[in-house]
Amino acid sequence: MRRTGFIWNEKFAWFELGNYAGSVLAHSYSMQPDQHVYDPEVVRRFRNLVDVSGLLEELVQIPPRAASELEIRRVHTAAHVEQVKEMSSLPTGGDAGNYAPIPFGAYEIAALAAGGAIVAADAVMNGDVANAYALLRPAGHHARPDRSMGFCIFSNAAIAGRHLLNRASVARIAYVDWDVHHGNGTQAAFYDEPRALTISLHQDRLYPVDDGMVEQVGEGAAAGTNINIPLPAGSGVEAYCSAYDRVVIPALRAFRPDIIVVPSGFDAGAMDPMGRMMMNSDGYRRLTRMLIAVADELCGGRLLFLHEGGYSRWSVPYFGLAVLEELSGVATHVVDPHLDYHRAVGGQELLAHQVAAIDAAASIVERVPRRG
Numbered sequence: 134m135r136r137t138g139f140i141w142n143e144k145f146a147w148f149e150l151g152n153y154a155g156s157v158l159a160h161s162y163s164m165q166p167d168q169h170v171y172d173p174e175v176v177r178r179f180r181n182l183v184d185v186s187g188l189l190e191e192l193v194q195i196p197p198r199a200a201s202e203l204e205i206r207r208v209h210t211a212a213h214v215e216q217v218k219e220m221s222s223l224p225t226g227g228d229a230g231n232y233a234p235i236p237f238g239a240y241e242i243a244a245l246a247a248g249g250a251i252v253a254a255d256a257v258m259n260g261d262v263a264n265a266y267a268l269l270r271p272a273g274h275h276a277r278p279d280r281s282m283g284f285c286i287f288s289n290a291a292i293a294g295r296h297l298l299n300r301a302s303v304a305r306i307a308y309v310d311w312d313v314h315h316g317n318g319t320q321a322a323f324y325d326e327p328r329a330l331t332i333s334l335h336q337d338r339l340y341p342v343d344d345g346m347v348e349q350v351g352e353g354a355a356a357g358t359n360i361n362i363p364l365p366a367g368s369g370v371e372a373y374c375s376a377y378d379r380v381v382i383p384a385l386r387a388f389r390p391d392i393i394v395v396p397s398g399f400d401a402g403a404m405d406p407m408g409r410m411m412m413n414s415d416g417y418r419r420l421t422r423m424l425i426a427v428a429d430e431l432c433g434g435r436l437l438f439l440h441e442g443g444y445s446r447w448s449v450p451y452f453g454l455a456v457l458e459e460l461s462g463v464a465t466h467v468v469d470p471h472l473d474y475h476r477a478v479g480g481q482e483l484l485a486h487q488v489a490a491i492d493a494a495a496s497i498v499e500r501v502p503r504r505g
């Protein structure tokens with residue numbers, strides 16, 4: 134059993150996106166008003182399953198605090214912060230474009246999510262907990278330094294990363310983003326930062342459609358510190374595990390970070406409305422075990438999970454519970470009711486065209502700067 138931190142605040146679920154249908158503004162394109170796909174019930178149901186399973190009382194619950202403007206501006210431009218503040222103060226909210234609605238009150242909740250990432254990072258680095266899962270909303274990994282994007286306002290992961298790199302005990306950090314979409318915001322924040330290794334495993338050109346290519350390896354002194362693993366649509370558990378074996382784990386071993394941060398979206402699940410991948414709770418469990426083992430080997434087990442996307446109300450809570458069971462070493466009585474079906478669906482095996490994509494990413498691992 135390990136001490137696992139859990140960060141949550143009900144206000145995260147109050148980040149509500151009205152007046153949309155799916156991901157577009159209702160009334161436009163003759164679209165009948167409906168719910169926004171970024172549904173707050175997903176995180177609330179995740180948190181509630183952790184509660185009713187009995188696991189919550191075994192976790193170290195850590196309250197978030199709001200990130201200061203100074204902390205946010207270590208990653209984001211003043212103009213971006215001002216735009217969020219301005220739209221967020223309007224009773225109607227605003228829309229920043231690039232699939233980024235800014236509802237009324239968004240600034241306060243986005244600052245609380247960024248601050249939640251910071252307190253979780255500190256709890257892990259201080260040794261208060263062995264590892265942590267911050268169940269944050271709004272998500273952050275698409276937010277670029279100068280703009281909101283893809284339901285994300287501030288880059289929670291990059292803000293926590295800049296905070297960590299300011300600590301004397303942290304010389305290098307590594308990101309392993311398993312959200313089905315490309316971690317473009319984290320990549321942009323650290324593209325020329327040699328102290329951060331940014332790895333993103335995502336569905337090829339899902340979002341953003343023009344980013345996340347394997348050729349993007351970082352620039353200047355940071356060349357070799359960005360690894361994209363764009364997998365073909367339809368990839369299942371064996372493709373994910375192979376990508377970890379052949380790319381993620383060897384890259385981490387070369388870079389030897391002091392902490393591993395996992396932008397954790399669960400939209401690669403087999404029933405997700407936004408992704409076309411085939412992951413299941415057992416797959417997330419296996420990837421978590423691999424990350425725990427490599428963190429034990431390299432950095433005293435220090436692992437920080439920051440919640441990102443995931444749009445299935447029904448399956449995301451079970452994926453999250455599986456990850457938390459592995460992080461804490463506490464097994465609950467809860468059985469994932471979807472797992473047998475997800476396992477049986479055809480295409481879970483590793484296929485030749487997936488191997489080709491993993492080969493391409495594996496070929497750039499030798500460029501990762503080795504820590505002496």
Ligand SMILES: [Zn+2]
Nearest residue numbers: 312314398442
């Ligand atoms: Zn996503």
